[in-house]
Each structure stands twice: as structure tokens, then as C-alpha cells.
Ligand SMILES: Nc1ncnc2c1ncn2[C@@H]1O[C@H](COP(=O)(O)OP(=O)(O)OP(=O)(O)O)[C@@H](O)[C@H]1O
């Protein structure tokens with residue numbers, strides 16, 4: 266190629282900026298500096314292992330009751346019934362399905378917790394500052410559109426295969442909607458209400474805590490719902506870097522063309538998705554939808570408090 | 578009265594120019610005296626308020642009125658510094674508001690100034706009580722104290738029993754009463770009211786004006802009250818400022834505004850206003866000496882007698898019982914005469930000589 270010289274009609278073939286090898290250099294650097302990442306890796310590891318062992322230690326029936334109660338509290342009676350039905354189907358899919366689902370749930374929960382810790386502050390910042398929003402928006406676009414396989418490789422190079430890499434990859438994919446919708450929620454707060462808060466002497470911190478965040482909550486929870494769904498949709502890809510759970514079933518079924526296993530894994534993921542979706546969507550209902558009752562005045566907690574009120 | 582007055586609010590030369598190049602625009606105004614239109618064309622800036630100076634005495638109700646877009650809301654936001662002026666200074670009880678640090682300013686807003694908004698701006702996620710107690714909450718007042726103060730303020734606006742409701746469960750009139758209670762809760766010295774009643778239907782508006790006037794007579798707050806309704810301004814205000822395109826074109830008592838409009842704009846404004854309560858006998862009477870000179874010596878024994886400070890309404894009441902003119906007497910001495918003709922012209926809003 267080089268001896269043909271520079272061709273104006275096809276300049277790109279003769280220009281090599283060496284981006285690929287440059288990225289490769291970063292990879293080499295990452296491999297030789299692995300020890301630096303160890304503390305972060307260990308932190309992630311403890312979080313994930315903690316969550317997973319807690320979920321696995323709980324007897325399935327107890328877990329089912331807890332999830333149904335949470336769904337009842339968050340989404341009302343109908344939500345509770347749907348969640349209960351989905352969990353029963355999940356358990357009946359195969360004898361090992363419940364355990365696999367809990368492993369997947371642990372990865373999702375760990376990813377979502379970390380997404381909230383990272384995404385909420387970023388979203389608030391983006392909602393407050395046009396400049397930061399302008400900076401973060403293309404970053405989020407990139408995170409959402411870049412194929413997961415591109416960052417799968419460097420992450421594995423740095424951290425190795427396993428749950429930690431799985432969680433990190435999931436965060437990259439699932440974080441954007443939470444940041445976006447938090448920013449949207451903050452920006453959507455009626456400016457005259459914020460001005461009123463200012464006129465009555467509230468400080469910027471008080472305005473954020475007492476006015477902006479509460480009013481943005483439904484939008485933020487919609488973002489959280491999206492983040493959870495995206496994390497769940499990452500489990501199959503994550504299983505390629507040796508993350509266990511339902512995703513791994515699907516992957517192995519693909520390798521062996523085992524339709525039975527594929528259905529168990531696939532349906533299991535769908536059931537889990539419905540359960541998580543019902544619960545988080547219920548959380549996002551506004552005060553007016555709930556008839557302006559506080560959360561402790563409805564659902565199972567409402568029944569208990571009402572009972573206490575009667576006896577005292 | 579003017580000498581004994583203590584200024585609670587004083588604005589000196591407030592200018593507000595909106596836009597990215599407001600500073601340069603302000604410089605150009607100072608050095609070259611550019612007009613509003615020039616500023617818009619040359620600097621792409623909007624002039625919101627143009628050189629506004631006024632002061633409000635303790636306990637006074639100062640109405641600012643003008644058409645939509647004349648800069649009323651912009652001006653009132655300078656008083657508690659929700660907006661920074663491009664030029665000029667605001668003093669509250671002698672303190673320069675524009676020189677305050679953030680902490681002092683927040684304290685001033687929470688303790689000294691209550692504000693009612695055109696768009697009500699209640700917090701939809703808080704109950705009536707928590708809305709009303711907001712300024713106390715941000716100051717860190719205890720829960721029990723807040724409940725007590727809020728209950729009192731809610732009682733003042735006749736909303737007792739509604740304190741656990743949310744704003745969207747209330748009618749518009751009730752919501753604006755919550756707004757009023759919120760402004761009154763901290764017992765501030767100053768009330769800033771930005772068209773508080775204009776979003777309401779006339780009946781409710783009347784009723785709330787009544788509530789407000791009772792409260793203000795009782796509580797004696799220094800008030801700036803914005804309205805685009807001259808009837809409302811006359812009913813409520815001790816003094817009225819007329820605003821046009823960001824300029825305060827006239828400041829005066831309701832009677833001064835109605836009877837001596839400063840320019841055609843103000844004259845147009847007041848043209849439709851009933852003068853029955855505002856114009857006094859002293860303004861329309863012919864001096865007694867001049868009357869005697871014109872009509873010859875008069876036997877005034879059967880004439881009805883009025884006082885110079887009587888308004889047209891009261892004069893009409895005197896006039897209907899007799900065919901004679903009305904004799905105006907001060908301290909027992911006849912000072913003037915109001916003929917039927919002068920009275921009718923006065924009701925029309927014209928002076929007799931000019932009309933004749
Ligand atoms: N933040 C802003 N940026 C640019 N221009 C503004 C801003 N706020 C107000 N203005 C302009 O200032 C002028 C005065 O607006 P203002 O809201 O004070 O009017 P107003 O007298 O309160 O009217 P209304 O009776 O409709 O409430 C308007 O021309 C408006 O376009």
C-alpha cells in the first residue's frame with residue numbers, strides 16, 4: 266500500500282494514526298498495573314458476595330413472601346399477585362432455577378446499588394449545570410451505544426473474569442438512564458416553586474433536599490426502573506465472562522443447542538424482570554395517585570399500623 | 578405626615594437589563610442615554626426596569642400597577658434580591674440588601690419578608706401545614722413550635738381544618754389563602770404581593786381582598802402590592818405607583834392619580850374609574866366669594882351644607898333633597914358652592930369650566 270503513495274480519492278487507506286495499537290498500549294499498561302486495581306476489586310467482591318450469600322441463604326418460601334410483601338407495599342394488591350405468580354413460575358421452571366435466579370439477582374442488585382451511588386450525584390449535577398450536562402451527555406450516549414464486547418475485553422484484562430467484571434460491565438451499560446432521568450427530573454421542577462423556596466430563605470442544599478429531589482422522585486424512579494431492566498438484560502453477555510446464574514444457562518444452551526435449558530434460562534430472566542419492574546414501577550407513583558396517603562398508611566404496613574392504632 | 582415617616586423599603590435608581598451584554602448596555606445608557614429600543618437593537622438586551630426609585634413607609638400599602646410586561650414582577654423581585662439589579666440599591670430598614678452575604682440575606686428573607694406569588698407556587702408534595710411552616714422549617718424551628726405558628730396563620734386565613742390536605746385538593750382561592758398564610762407565618766415586617774388575586778374569579782377576588790385588608794389593618798404590615806387592576810389598587814393602596822415599560826411614571830395617592838394624571842398614559846388608565854369616592858367637594862366647588870360676585874348676594878338659609886372633604890357620593894346625597902346648590906362650609910364659614918352642574922360634571926370626571 267505504502268509504495269502506491271498518497272491517494273486523494275482514498276486518503277484513509279494511507280493514513281494510520283495507530284489508534285488500535287494505542288488502545289492496545291493502554292491494555293498493556295493495565296495488565297502491568299493490575300495490583301493497583303486490587304483494592305477496588307476486593308471491595309466489589311465483598312459487596313457482591315455479601316448480597317449473594319444473603320439471597321442464597323434465605324429459604325425460597327421466605328424470600329417469596331418477603332418479595333410479595335414488598336410488591337404489595339409498593340405496587341398494591343394487584344402488583345403483589347403478579348409478583349407472587351411470577352416467582353412461583355420461576356421456581357417451578359426447574360429444580361435449580363431458583364438458585365440460579367438468586368445468583369443473577371445478586372449481580373443485578375449489586376450493579377443497581379452502585380449505579381445509584383454513582384448516577385444520582387451525577388444526575389443532580391447535570392440537572393443543575395448546563396455545562397456539565399453538555400459534557401456528560403455524549404459520554405452517556407457512548408456508554409449506551411458502544412457494543413458491550415468492546416469494553417468487555419479491557420475490563421477482563423484489568424480485572425479478570427468473574428462477577429466483579431460482570432458488575433462493572435453492567436454498570437457501564439445500565440447507568441445512563443438513571444443519570445439522564447435524574448437530570449430531567451431536576452430540570453422539570455416548577456421554577457416558581459424553587460423561587461418561592463428561595464424567597465422564604467432556603468439555602469441551595471435545602472432547596473435540593475426539600476423541594477427538587479422530592480418533586481423529581483417519580484422521574485428518578487422511572488430512571489431507576491430503566492437501569493434495573495438494562496442490568497437484567499446484560500446478564501447473558503456478562504455470563505460470557507464467567508458470571509454464573511440464569512444468563513449462563515442461556516449461554517450454555519446456545520453452545521449445545523439445548524432448547525430446554527434455553528427456555529429455563531430465558532423464562533427465568535423474564536420472570537425476574539417482571540418482578541423487578543412491578544416493584545419499581547409501583548414506587549414511582551406520585552402522591553396524588555396514592556390518594557395522598559403516606560406509604561406507611563397503605564399496604565401491609567398500613568394494616569399493621571392501623572391495628573396498632575386500634576389497640577392503643 | 579411625610580416628615581414623621583420611617584422608610585422601611587427604599588429603592589434607589591434600580592435598573593434591570595436582561596441579556597448577556599447587560600453590563601455594556603448599562604454603560605451605554607449611562608454615557609449616551611440610549612433608549613430602550615436602541616438597547617434592544619444594539620445589545621440584544623431587554624430592559625426590565627428603568628431607573629426606579631421609591632420608598633415605602635412603615636405600615637403603608639404601596640400598590641404598583643401597570644399592564645402585563647411592564648416590569649412589575651421584575652421590580653418586586655429586587656426587594657428580596659431574588660434578582661440582582663444591573664444598577665441601583667435596595668435598602669430595608671436602612672440596610673443595604675445588595676451588600677449582604679448569602680447567610681444574612683437568607684435570614685432576612687426567612688424572618689422579615691413574606692412573599693405571595695402570582696402563580697401561587699405552593700409545594701405540591703407538602704401538606705398545607707408544611708407549606709405554611711416552610712420559612713420556619715428552613716430556619717430550624719422545632720416541630721412543635723412550627724405546628725403552633727402554622728395553626729395560627731392558617732386560622733388567620735380561615736382555613737382551619739384543612740392543614741393536613743395537599744394543595745391540589747384545594748380550590749384556587751383556598752390555595753392563594755395558603756400562599757397568604759405562608760407569607761404571614763413568620764410574622765414578617767414586610768409583605769411582597771405579586772398579583773396575588775389576579776388568577777381568581779371576581780367574587781373570590783373581592784372576598785380575598787376583604788380578608789387581606791382586614792388582616793393588614795390588624796397586623797399593620799408594610800406591603801408592596803402588585804396588581805394590574807386599578808379598582809383593586811384604589812381599594813387597597815395608600816399610595817399607587819403606575820408603571821409603564823419599566824418606568825415608574827407616577828407615584829401618588831389614589832386621589833392624585835385619578836384627578837391629576839401625570840400623562841396621557843395614566844389618564845387613559847384612570848379614564849374608566851368611578852370618581853365618586855375619590856373626588857372631594859374642595860376640588861369641584863366654586864369659591865364662595867366668586868360665586869357671590871357672579872350671582873349676586875345669596876340667601877343661603879335653606880341650602881344644604883357640606884364639608885370640603887366630602888366626596889361626590891356624599892354630595893349627591895345632600896343634593897337630591899333640594900333644588901338649591903350646596904354650600905360648603907369649613908369651621909362655620911362658607912368657603913364655596915357646589916352647583917348641580919358642577920356636581921354632574923364632577924361625576925363625569927371633568928371640571929365645570931373646561932366642559933362649559
Ligand atoms: N429572566 C428574564 N430574561 C429576559 N427577560 C425577562 C426576564 N424576566 C422578565 N423579562 C422581561 O422583562 C419584562 C417585564 O417582565 P415582568 O415579568 O416583570 O412583567 P410584569 O409587569 O410582571 O407582567 P405580568 O403582569 O404579566 O406579570 C418583560 O418584557 C419580560 O420579557
Ligand SMILES: [Mg+2]
Nearest residue numbers: 649650695772
Ligand atoms: Mg408579573
